[in-house]
Amino acid sequence: MKYWLMKSEPQVFGIDDLKSRPNQTEPWDGIRNYQARNFMRDSMNIGDFAFFYHSSCPKPGITGIMEVTKSAYPDKTQFDPNNKYYDPKSNVQNPRWFNVEVTFKEKLVLIPLHDIRNNIKLATLQILKRGNRLSITPITKKEWAEIMNMCR
DNA sequence: GCCAACGTTGGC
DNA sequence: GCCAACGTTGGC
Numbered sequence: 001m002k003y004w005l006m007k008s009e010p011q012v013f014g015i016d017d018l019k020s021r022p023n024q025t026e027p028w029d030g031i032r033n034y035q036a037r038n039f040m041r042d043s044m045n046i047g048d049f050a051f052f053y054h055s056s057c058p059k060p061g062i063t064g065i066m067e068v069t070k071s072a073y074p075d076k077t078q079f080d081p082n083n084k085y086y087d088p089k090s091n092v093q094n095p096r097w098f099n100v101e102v103t104f105k106e107k108l109v110l111i112p113l114h115d116i117r118n119n120i121k122l123a124t125l126q127i128l129k130r131g132n133r134l135s136i137t138p139i140t141k142k143e144w145a146e147i148m149n150m151c152r
Numbered sequence: 153g154c155c156a157a158c159g160t161t162g163g164c
Numbered sequence: 165g166c167c168a169a170c171g172t173t174g175g176c
Contacts (some may be wrong), residue, residue, distance in 0.1 A: 007174090033159080033172095056174050113175080131157040133173050 003144040007135040015064040015107060019090035029057045029075045030085040036136040041072040041098040061112040070101035101134035108151045121146045
């Protein structure tokens with residue numbers, strides 16, 4: 001089982017949106033970055049856990065936990081010309097973008113980015129690295145445990 | 153709203 | 165295949 005950190009802007013889709021979805025489940029679609037796509041397509045498995053991270057908002061940080069409940073399949077938004085994630089260069093025969101599905105597990109008391117940054121044990125976190133822009137990053141079991149320590 | 157960082161695009 | 169221009173991300 002692997003651990004992940006997945007970013008989303010709460011004004012677009014936040015932890016409460018996930019919690020209120022039918023079955024508390026949602027496709028993690030709209031990812032248009034190859035590295036992030038590869039993580040979903042090649043490395044994510046059912047049963048993996050992920051932190052839900054709120055970005056581009058007044059209080060950026062980790063807000064909850066979700067579980068991967070469906071492995072990667074072609075992201076259907078890429079084929080819909082009316083969708084903002086439409087990709088005219090992709091096609092059904094050879095899809096370019098993939099998504100997994102995630103299910104809400106638990107809300108956490110917000111762990112602010114500021115606190116994460118100040119935790120020396122988390123210095124290895126990819127999202128803290130200079131210039132990081134990846135919306136999906138793997139995290140280690142150790143990092144996961146340390147973050148859980150911060151809110152328990 | 154600014155801006156640094158970095159990925160993507162497309163002409164050559 | 166290089167690289168300048170451009171677009172996006174995301175904290176502040």
